[in-house]
Amino acid sequence: MVDALVVGLVAGGLVFFAGGTVGILRLPDFYSRLHPAGKLDTAGSVLAMSGLALFALLPISLDSVLTSLKILLIVVIVFLTSPTATHAIVDAGVRAGLEPWKKDKGEPSP
Amino acid sequence: MERFFLGAGLVLGGLMLLSLYRGVFGPTVLDRLMGVNAIGSKTVVLLVIIGVLYRRVDMFVDIALAYALLNFIAVLAASRYFQKRKGLRGNPQQRAAPRPREGT
Numbered sequence: 001m002v003d004a005l006v007v008g009l010v011a012g013g014l015v016f017f018a019g020g021t022v023g024i025l026r027l028p029d030f031y032s033r034l035h036p037a038g039k040l041d042t043a044g045s046v047l048a049m050s051g052l053a054l055f056a057l058l059p060i061s062l063d064s065v066l067t068s069l070k071i072l073l074i075v076v077i078v079f080l081t082s083p084t085a086t087h088a089i090v091d092a093g094v095r096a097g098l099e100p101w102k103k104d105k106g107e108p109s110p
Numbered sequence: 111m112e113r114f115f116l117g118a119g120l121v122l123g124g125l126m127l128l129s130l131y132r133g134v135f136g137p138t139v140l141d142r143l144m145g146v147n148a149i150g151s152k153t154v155v156l157l158v159i160i161g162v163l164y165r166r167v168d169m170f171v172d173i174a175l176a177y178a179l180l181n182f183i184a185v186l187a188a189s190r191y192f193q194k195r196k197g198l199r200g201n202p203q204q205r206a207a208p209r210p211r212e213g214t
Binding site for chain 1: 111181186192
């Protein structure tokens, strides 16, 4: 029962990671590529880490509870730092004057 | 369960290789930085999965925590540094356009 929940959570995280990777590879512009990179990686990390924390909790003892709490601490840190890092990259692009991609303007960059 | 975590780690490794394309061939420096950031956020999960496989989660969790913080600091510092660089644009026809600059 708990194993099925762990498998579902980790597989959901992998699905989110795969979507983020496809978005990073396929979208035409720097800013539009940062959109999956910022959000889907955060969501995938949260789902997969929740599954792993649940799996590490399984034989309940003090050590396993502490390990699960540490994994949840990583989740909190990723939730704080990943959007901040994405915002910093967007800010660098805006300050350097990168133009957003428009459809009638030219070819999508590779 | 071991097999599932092994497969999950392998899938994560494949996704990291796909993200490495953006890190190598990205047209601008910031695209490469974004690819490296995506690889780093996948590495944190992969480290915990490796810990589960080796049955030493308590040790690998600390490594993953340190890696998450290091990845954040590295991306922040690199994005603060590369905003001043010239030649940031990969598209040569955009290079003639005036570049809005804020205070030095």
